[in-house]
Amino acid sequence: MSTPRFATFQGCRNFRLLIVLATLSGKPIRVEKIRSDDLNPGLRDHEVSFLRLMEAMTNGSSIEISYTGTTVIYRPGIITGGSYTHQCPPGKPVGYYVEPMLYLAPFSKKKFSVIFRGVTASHQDAGLEAIKWGLMPIMEKFGVRECALHTLKRGSPPLGGGEVHLVVDSLIAQPITMHALESPQISSIRGVAYSTRVSPSMVNRMIDGARKVLKNVGCEVDITADVWRGDNSGKSPGWGITLVAESKKGWRYFSEGIGDAGDVPEDIGALIAYELLEEISKSAVVGRSQLALAIVFMVIGKEDIGRLRITKSQIDEKFIWLLRYIKQIFGTEVFLKPVDDADSDDLIATIKGVGFTNTNKKIA
Amino acid sequence: LQGTKNRRRKWDIGKLIYMDNVSPSTCIKRWRGVEDDDENDENADDEEEDFFSKKDGAITNKSEADDDLEKFKPHFETFKNLMSKWSNFDSIKSRLVGTSRPTSTNK
Incomplete structure (x- = not known):
C-alpha cells in the first residue's frame, strides 16, 4: 500500500484540484485523513459524486475509498469525454462539478458534452455566468475556443431543478504559452441579474443597486435582466447577479452573488458592484x-x-x-x-x- | 530586544512558497511582515513546532469551510468596508479605459 509511487496528500483541501492534477499528469495519488477528526468523517456526498463524474469522463481510472471514507486512492486513466448526464446532489451547485471539468475537457479523447442537473447557484461555488464569462474566456486565451455552457433551466437553492449543458468542442494538444505582462484596461462592464420564481421587480432592483455604485466609473455599464418563469425556472425561488468587467483584449474580471430570503435586492446589487471594484483592484491580468x-x-x-x-x-x-x-x-x-x-x-x-x-x- | 526586531528577515516569497514546513498562512504573514507576537525572534526552530501544531490545529481551530479551499468565491471584506473604500475610483483609475476624459466623473 505504502508504495512511494503515490503522491500523498492529507486532508480534503482542494480535493477536486488534486484529482484534476492527477488526471492531467497521469500520476496516481493518495489522499489521506479526509476529515478524520470530524464527527462525520470521510468524503461528503458531493465529493463522491464528483469522483463518479470523473469515473464517467475517464477510462481506466480506479478509485479506492477506504471503509471510513477518509482515504482515497486514485489512479487516473485517460480522459475520454463524450456525452453524459450527471445528477448533482443538492449540497453543491452544478458549478462545483463544471469547474474541474474545464481543466480536463480540452485534453479529452472525445468532445465533452455533459448535462448537469441540480442547483445552479450558491454563495460559494461558481455560478453559471461566472463560468461562462469568467472562466471560459481564460480557456479561450489558452487556445480552447469552442466551449460553451448552455443554461437549459435555472434552479435556485435549496431545491434546484436546474439543468445546464457543458459543451467543449475544441480538443487541443496543449495550451498556448501565455505571455501577459501588462494589466489590461477595462473598457466596459456587463452583467446579468436573474431571478427564478420571484417577481421580476427583484431583478430590476438589483440592477438599480449595482448601477448606482458604478454610475461614475467612466465606462459603459450594461446589466441585463434575465427573468426565468414556468417550468424552466426550477423548484425554488431565487435571484442573483453577476457582474463582469471586460477589457478589449478579452480579459475579464467578475463578481457574483445571490440573494437569500430577507435580503434587499438593491443591497445585493451594490455589494456585488463593490466586490467587482475590489476584485479589479486586486487583480493584474x-x-x-x-x-x-x-x-x-x-x-x-x-x-x-x-x-x-x-x-x-x-x-x-x-x-x-x-x-x-x-x-x-x-x-x-x-x-x-x-x-x-x-x-x-x-x-x-x-x-x-x-x-x-x-x-x-x-x-x- | 531591539536587535531581534532588526533581525527579522525580509522573506522572499518565491522561496517561502515552497518551504513545505511552513504553513501557507504563516508564509503569508511572514512575507507581509505582519507582527506575530509568539514567534517574533525564534524563526528557525519555530518552523518545526509550527509544523506540528498546525496539522491538528488547522482542523480544530478553523472552521472546515476555511480549510477546505473548495470555495470558489474569493474572500471579500464586509459591505461597509467596501462601501467606504470605493466611494471613488481613484485607485483603479489607471485600469479603466476612458478615465483620461474629464476627471469630473469622480465627483
Missing part, C-alpha cells in the same frame, strides 16, 4: 477566482516559459496551496519576480511548462 485555471494551463503548456502578471494580493493561502500541489504532482515550480515598473508591486509569475501533450487524443 486575471482575477483571483481565475488564477488557478490560468496557472494550471500554464503548467501543462509547452516546454517553454510562460509569463503572467499577478498582484501581491493575489498571493494568498489558496495560491500557495495550489503551487505546492503543482510541485508535488508535476515537479514544476513557479518563479515570481517583481515587474520592472517602479510604480507597481506586481509580480510576474514565470512558469516553464511540463511539455504535456494530449495523448488521449492521439489514441483515438
Whole structure:
C-alpha cells in the first residue's frame, strides 16, 4: 500500500484540484485523513459524486475509498469525454462539478458534452455566468475556443431543478504559452441579474443597486435582466447577479452573488458592484477566482516559459496551496519576480511548462 | 530586544512558497511582515513546532469551510468596508479605459 509511487496528500483541501492534477499528469495519488477528526468523517456526498463524474469522463481510472471514507486512492486513466448526464446532489451547485471539468475537457479523447442537473447557484461555488464569462474566456486565451455552457433551466437553492449543458468542442494538444505582462484596461462592464420564481421587480432592483455604485466609473455599464418563469425556472425561488468587467483584449474580471430570503435586492446589487471594484483592484491580468485555471494551463503548456502578471494580493493561502500541489504532482515550480515598473508591486509569475501533450487524443 | 526586531528577515516569497514546513498562512504573514507576537525572534526552530501544531490545529481551530479551499468565491471584506473604500475610483483609475476624459466623473 505504502508504495512511494503515490503522491500523498492529507486532508480534503482542494480535493477536486488534486484529482484534476492527477488526471492531467497521469500520476496516481493518495489522499489521506479526509476529515478524520470530524464527527462525520470521510468524503461528503458531493465529493463522491464528483469522483463518479470523473469515473464517467475517464477510462481506466480506479478509485479506492477506504471503509471510513477518509482515504482515497486514485489512479487516473485517460480522459475520454463524450456525452453524459450527471445528477448533482443538492449540497453543491452544478458549478462545483463544471469547474474541474474545464481543466480536463480540452485534453479529452472525445468532445465533452455533459448535462448537469441540480442547483445552479450558491454563495460559494461558481455560478453559471461566472463560468461562462469568467472562466471560459481564460480557456479561450489558452487556445480552447469552442466551449460553451448552455443554461437549459435555472434552479435556485435549496431545491434546484436546474439543468445546464457543458459543451467543449475544441480538443487541443496543449495550451498556448501565455505571455501577459501588462494589466489590461477595462473598457466596459456587463452583467446579468436573474431571478427564478420571484417577481421580476427583484431583478430590476438589483440592477438599480449595482448601477448606482458604478454610475461614475467612466465606462459603459450594461446589466441585463434575465427573468426565468414556468417550468424552466426550477423548484425554488431565487435571484442573483453577476457582474463582469471586460477589457478589449478579452480579459475579464467578475463578481457574483445571490440573494437569500430577507435580503434587499438593491443591497445585493451594490455589494456585488463593490466586490467587482475590489476584485479589479486586486487583480493584474486575471482575477483571483481565475488564477488557478490560468496557472494550471500554464503548467501543462509547452516546454517553454510562460509569463503572467499577478498582484501581491493575489498571493494568498489558496495560491500557495495550489503551487505546492503543482510541485508535488508535476515537479514544476513557479518563479515570481517583481515587474520592472517602479510604480507597481506586481509580480510576474514565470512558469516553464511540463511539455504535456494530449495523448488521449492521439489514441483515438 | 531591539536587535531581534532588526533581525527579522525580509522573506522572499518565491522561496517561502515552497518551504513545505511552513504553513501557507504563516508564509503569508511572514512575507507581509505582519507582527506575530509568539514567534517574533525564534524563526528557525519555530518552523518545526509550527509544523506540528498546525496539522491538528488547522482542523480544530478553523472552521472546515476555511480549510477546505473548495470555495470558489474569493474572500471579500464586509459591505461597509467596501462601501467606504470605493466611494471613488481613484485607485483603479489607471485600469479603466476612458478615465483620461474629464476627471469630473469622480465627483
